[in-house]
Amino acid sequence: MARNKFDVDENLESPFDIKHFRRAMVYIKRQKKPMLIAFALSALSAAIGLSAPLIMQHVVDVTIPAKAYEPLVGWSALMLLTIVVSVVLATIRSRIMTKVGQDIISEIRIDLFKHLQQLPFKYYDDRPQGKILIRIVNYVNAVSDVLSNGIINFILEIVNLIFIAAFMFAVDVRLSFVTLAGLPVFLGVMLLIKTRQRRAWQAVSNKSSNLNAYTQESISGIGVTQMFSREQRNEGIFTRLAANYRFEWMKAMRFNALIPFSVDNLSTIVTALIYLVGLLALGPADITFGVILAMSSYAARFWQPILNLSNLYNSFINAVAYLERIFETLDEPVTIRDNPGAKALPPIQxxxxxxxxxxxxxxxxxxxxxxxxxxxxxxxxxxxxxxxxxxxxxxxxxxxxxxxxxxxxxxxxxxxxxxxxxxxxxxMGIMLQDSFIFSGTILDNIRYGKLDATEEEIIAAAKTVRADDFIREFEQGYLTEVNERGSKLSQGQRQLISFARTLLADPRxxxxxxxxxxxxxxxxxxxxxxxxxxxxxxxxxxxxxxxxxxxxxxxxxxxxxxxxxxxxxxxxxxxxxxxxxxxxxxxxxxx
The missing domain is CATH 3.40.50.300 (P-loop containing nucleotide triphosphate hydrolases)
Structure with missing residues (x-):
């Protein structure tokens, strides 16, 4: 029962493995067609964008030395066109993937909600409501971009790397190897921090869940808090939980920041090495300035996909912690369910x-x-x-x-x-101790268990339990809007409305x-x-x-x-x- 406390971290029932991500692919496959279109647009946009350094090299090495200034206008127009087309294609792709991401969010969230509706009372007895709520809202939001744009971008960035490498080696093999020299260093950094980074984001997930659980509990019990003047003590508890969350967040962000820091520095060093090797080691007789300029541009472009991939890796590591929680919830067994071969209970005496x-x-x-x-x-x-x-x-x-x-x-x-x-x-007509009132009208609350009930039937049920008199005293009568849990009603009024709701079903x-x-x-x-x-x-x-x-x-x-x-x-x-x-x-x- 320890996990029923807001200040106790949740432990995962099982360690994460790749099968969790394969399960997420079920939602991705449903969006296969728009994602393929988006991928094609992205690949085309990338290919067009990679032609710009070649145009620049031709202009520097051929057009300008030949003093053929008239073609410069055409080359400039062509470069501008590549930029415009690339931006337009990227915009269309972004709109497609925004819709895909929201569709994936919706499907996961609906599946979670459906499953939660079927889970037995014992599941809710053992957990704070806040820790359940955060999984449906925050955690699903956190994984949505990874499961939509993340997949496309991951594949696209690898394709980009292949394209860029091909262009680089086509321009100059020697300087291409100079560009690749920083990769072993980068991979070493990634291997060094990956395990600690995942643990850091799991800790963030835990502290976020604790903070959310206490916030929900405090809002639900605000009346008791003020009655016993507990505001200052509760603020202290919240401050401690918020500080724990902040500490774990900053710790995780330090790992996140290390990767772009490494990529930026490696990119700068590699670019400097290209100029150093090109101008000093090889010399003007062996290599043109246009080639060096094109290669430095490709080097910058080469490390950009690596930076993007590292950011995607960061996002994936973050999402892993949330996917674990989401699938843990979906894997929670529905112990109270129709047994195999269960039959409908006939009308009973x-x-x-x-x-x-x-x-x-x-x-x-x-x-x-x-x-x-x-x-x-x-x-x-x-x-x-x-x-x-x-x-x-x-x-x-x-x-x-x-x-x-x-x-x-x-x-x-x-x-x-x-x-x-x-x-x-x-x-059965069941009225439990907790007279729960849903947000909506009084009429809707009484009709909750029998949606086809007429207004006359609802009023008759209210009259039977003596709720009709006080309901009609409201300005809007049965159409009076009430808040969640019926905060505008007295406890007795809430019970009478709940009683009318139970009686309306005419139970045996x-x-x-x-x-x-x-x-x-x-x-x-x-x-x-x-x-x-x-x-x-x-x-x-x-x-x-x-x-x-x-x-x-x-x-x-x-x-x-x-x-x-x-x-x-x-x-x-x-x-x-x-x-x-x-x-x-x-x-x-x-x-």
Whole structure:
């Protein structure tokens, strides 16, 4: 559980290898046609651009010595044309690759989001939301250019090197070898820093993830922060995380800066050697000034692709750290899914059977052990007991948000592990403790679980749970815009809207987890009237700490000690003077 903390670096589940990059090629291959066009345009632009030094050499060695000034205008126009055509082709190519890059970003991000939608609750229990969010947004952005322009540019720069080398050797073999003399030094520098550079960017990735996680957590808990005057302490924590990120970033950038520094200096030294060898060692009798001028131009051009390749290498090293995180997320197993051969659950009556069910969130630590009970269709069951005993766990297992460790759960005789999740959950109405409100209108929030619901059905559901009155008090009524998590609404209003959303689906099995915990006593009495009608003919599981809300349930189960300590009606359990009696008596005394 250590990775569930914002100040703990994530460890990769497996080391990076080339297969991760091959997996990324799946997205690249989908853009094969535009990328081939872009590559052709780039190659043509490069070839045209490389003709400029040859034109310059001809002018210096032939046209000017012959004092043929009239052709100079034509040669100048031709050189200008090569520049214009090269720029136009490069612009078209850039526009194509911008679209390709955005298409790749979109596909990776959609695949990530789809996968996250299917991951079980346990995945989110173990990780801060900020560390998940950064993978969908920041990390995908970071790899997009490498997976689009990076591939094209890598191939193009190699082609450029081949073209430039061919032109160089065609002009002068001896000075060409002078140009190539700096390559061994450059390769030595690359080999020396590559491992440390990758580790440095992995560290940057970790610190960025930590900073993002704490920022998200702080924004979500801003009310608690201000309530306890924690602003100054939180600023100190954020400052420390930001300083860690800055330190790792600067360390990684030092490695990045070393490569262009090496290339620039090697290019300068090689160019100086060309003039030195050409003018002093060979001399005017053996080599013309036009050749030296052309070779110095080609030498500068030769090292430019190497610098570009080194920058691409830097980008690739950076992207590797992010690709590792992206594919780690995509490789996260979807443990709660339709099993092979799963069939659709037919329309149910609502019989629920627990048969020797054992379950624990962590291996070796069971919350429930050998739990067995049977609920008849239409029966209302209240789950009460101490905090942490497993009440919410029971209803989570019925909905198959988690899989049991042992035993089985059946609905109308069907093992829920052998039916499709959609057919199971579509026949359930589930209201968890967290009354989550999405950004949008109140109408959209109630309709969230039944998109084809009419406005009349939505209003009817709101009236049943006594939400209609307060909704109509808003100026825009049901069309009132609410923020994410419903910050404009009271906690009680949020719960009533969530309750209406649950009831709208007209479920056969109704699960209410602390559904009335934030509703005042007057509203609760009104809500109970609607609930009494709603619960008729439906199997229901109700979790509530306020026992006044569950007195009328058909059966009350006291959950404790990894199972059901006692069960019966309200009157039966009071007569036993056991766990429920003590809990009920204690609440009456507190009241």
């Amino acid at each position: 609502g019989q629920v059977t627990f048969d020797n069910v054992t379950f624990g969130y962590d291996s070796g630590l069971n919350i429930l052990e050998n739990l067995s009970f049977d609920v008849k269709p239409g029966e209302s069951i209240a789950l009460v007991g101490p905090t942490g005993a497993g009440k919410t766990t029971v209803v989570n297992l019925i909905s198959r948000f988690y899989d049991v460790s042992g035993g089985s759960i059946r609905i109308d005789g069907h093992d829920i592990s052998q039916v499709t999740l959609k057919s199971l959950r579509s026949q 099995i109704l699960i209410l987890d602390e559904a009335t915990s934030s509703i005042d006593a007057k509203t609760e009495r009104l809500l109970q009237e609607g609930l009494n009608e709603l619960l008729k003919g439906r199997t229901s599981f109700i979790i509530a700490h306020r026992l006044s809300t569950v007195k009328n349930c058909d059966r009350i189960m006291y959950v404790s000690n990894k199972g059901i300590a006692e069960a019966g009606s309200h009157d039966e359990l009071l007569a036993r003077k056991g766990f429920y009696h003590r809990l009920y008596t204690a609440q009456k005394m507190e009241a």
